Amino acid sequence: MSNSVLDNPDRYGAVSRSLHWGMAVLFLIQFCSAAAHWGLPRENALREMLWGYHTDVGLTLFLLVFLRGAWGLANMSRRPTHPGALGRAAMAGHLAIYALMIIVPSVRVLAAAGGTRGLSFWGIEVLQPRGQEVTWMQIPAEWHGEMGWLLAALILGHAGIALFWHGSIKRDGTLQRMVG
Template sequence: MAPKSVPLRDTRQLYGKVTRLLHWSIAALMLWQFFGMGLKLLLGRQPVVAFFVGSHQAVGTVLFVLIALRVVWALVNRRSRPDHGAGFWGLAARLGHMALYLVMALVPTIALLRAYGGERAFAPFGFQIFPAQEPPITWTVNLAGALHGELAWLLLVLILGHVVMVGVHESMWRDGTLARMAGRRRAGL
C-alpha cells in the first residue's frame, strides 16, 4: 500500500505540513539569532559578529510574523492536534509548551515596541516600517531595555529543555514523539 502523505492540517496522530513548516523555519531562524548574539557575547565587536548581528532586527521581524501565524494556526487546529497525554509528564509538557509560546511571542513583540517608540526610524529591510518618534516613547524603550535580552536567554533555556525532552522521548520512552513533527512512520501513518 502506498504511504499516505502528511496532511496540511494537524491530526490527532501528527502535526500537518503548515505546522511543520512554521516549526522548523522558526527553529532555524532562532538558531541564527542565538548564534549571533552568543558570538557577540563571547567575542565582542568583530567583523564576523557583525555579519550575524547585522541581520538581527530583520530576522527578528520575520520571526515575529512567523510566530504570530503560528499562534493563529495553533488556535485554528486546537481541537485536532496530538495530545500531550495524562499524568505528571502530560501536564509538564502542556505547561512547557505554553511557556514556550508565551516567551517566544513576547521576545520579538517587546523589541518591536521599542523600535516603534524609538527616536530613530525603523527600516530593517531598507524601507521604513516605523517613523522616528519625537520625543521617543520612553516606556516602550525602557521595557525592551529591561526585558528583551533577559527573556531571550530564558527562551533559549526553554528551547534547550524542549530539545532534551525530545531526546528523552526518543531514547528512553521510544514513543514516536519526534515523528509527529518530523516524519510519519511511527506517528500512526
C-alpha cells in the same frame, strides 16, 4: 485538504511541521547573532555580519509566531493530545515558549516605536523615528536580552526532552509526530 496538510491526532501536518522546523532554523540563527553580540568584540567581522540580521530575522520570527499560533488554534481539535499530568506539563512548557516568542520581540518593537531611530524590516521603514524618545516605552526592553536567553534555555530543554527522553529512552513515537 488532505490529511497530510492539516494536523491529525498521530502527526502534525505539513504546515505545522514547516513552521516548527523553519522557525527552529531561524531561532538558531537568531541566537547565533545574539551570542556573537554578547561574546565577540565590536570590530569582529563575523559579529557585524550576524548582528546585521538580528532585527530582520527577529521580526520575521515575530510575524511567523502569529501564523503558527493561528494555525495551531485552527487545528486544535485535530492535533496530538497531551493526556495526564506529564502531558499538562508538556503543554505548559509549549505555552511558555509561545509566550516568550511573542514577548521577547514585542518589547523591542515597543522600544523602537518610542525611539529616535525608527524601525526597518528588510530595508523597508515600518516605524518612523521620533524627535524625542518616550522613556516608558524603553523600559520593558531592558529585559529583552535576559528573556531571550531564558527562551533559549527553554528551547534547549524542549529539544533535549524530545530527542533524549522521547526519542532514546521512552521511544514513544512523540518525536515522530513532528519529524519527517
